[in-house]
Amino acid sequence: MEFRLSEDQRLLVETARKVGERFGSAYWRDLDARKAYPAEAWQAICDAGLCAIALPEEHGGSGLGMLEMALAVEALCAGGAGSTLAQLFMLNPIFGGVSIARFGTPAQKRALLPGLARGEVTFCMALTEPDAGTNSLEVRSFARAEGDGWRLNGRKVWITAVPQATKMLVVARTRRVEEVQRRTHGITLFLVEPDRPGVTHSAIEKLGTNTLPSSSVFLDEVRVEPEDVVGRVDEGWPALLEVLNTERIVTTAGLVGTVELAIRLAVDYARGRRVFGATPIAAYQGLQFPLAQAHALGEAARLLNRKAAALCDLGEPYGSPANQAKLLAAQAAAQATERAMQTMGGMGYAKEFDVERLWRDARLFRFAPVSEEMVLNYIAVHDLGMPRGY
The missing domain is CATH 2.40.110.10 (Butyryl-CoA Dehydrogenase, subunit A, domain 2)
Known part of the structure; x- marks a missing residue:
């Protein structure tokens, strides 16, 4: 089992991180206030070739896999957007790309995939x-x-x-x-x-x-x-399952990026905040431990998700790790954003510090695209062999 990224994968992550930081927290804060669609950011993602990571080369893609897509989404979301940016990948490379590339007709592939890669066709x-x-x-x-x-x-x-x-x-x-x-x-x-x-x-x-x-x-x-x-x-049921399972991978990658971003914002704030004397509040274990716990849970979700993506790319069953990773990632993002707000105190409630937006956005993924309860049902039945009760 290989845990190190290849040189090409590292370059991909660096590209995604630069694009993510170019459209940082201030950009997403402004769009959130105006309820505006991130057209400029999505076009930049497409221009950088990140939308087309897993699309076939003959239709304008890079011919890579779900693992590379997960790596890119992690880095993009950690740059300032948080989990909602991952939804753009669900909509386009997953709902559009996976369904058409794997199950579409040759005519559908020719008509839609190149435009998807360029950002001209959305789903x-x-x-x-x-x-x-x-x-x-x-x-x-x-x-x-x-x-x-x-x-x-x-x-x-x-x-x-x-x-x-x-x-x-x-x-x-x-x-x-x-x-x-x-x-x-x-x-x-x-x-x-x-x-x-x-x-x-x-x-x-x-x-x-x-x-x-x-x-x-x-x-x-x-x-x-x-x-x-x-x-x-x-x-259409097998095709739908493939779309939904790859959606899990992208969702989890966005949540992992959110955990990284929220903890970074909290730690940076805590290092500069002094309340009782000269010691920064970052030294207080009451603040350290919850953030450390969220970080550990996020790392576990990251590894499980990369396992799911790698198995998907190998053509092997990956539904269980994909669902388990999504469960852990949603919980980790909930913990990280909540504790980041608590670390900042009143300023965590202020929009200018961004964690309240990350908290609001990440809350969706406790029940979407699949609820925690249904994931636990899946684990109990499919992984533990317990009887189905619904």
């Missing part, structure tokens, strides 16, 4: 529904056969960056649950433009991740054609 994914959150097999959006295509109807909720997306990856049933023997059968993935007739969306007001809007999406008799299908009709 979102419409999976979650009001009555089918974590339980993706219960999606009720339905595509009714019509001629050689379908008419798509349904409602989606908590869909990220719909107004900015060129394409939306929609998860729908083409066979109803009542009609199939296996619930995994009858699910199909479609590519639909957010401005296609019959698609409407409305914003959801929320606590954090303000730089990326969340929306309710309504699908009303939306016409979809055979060329809109990603993968196989009725057999």
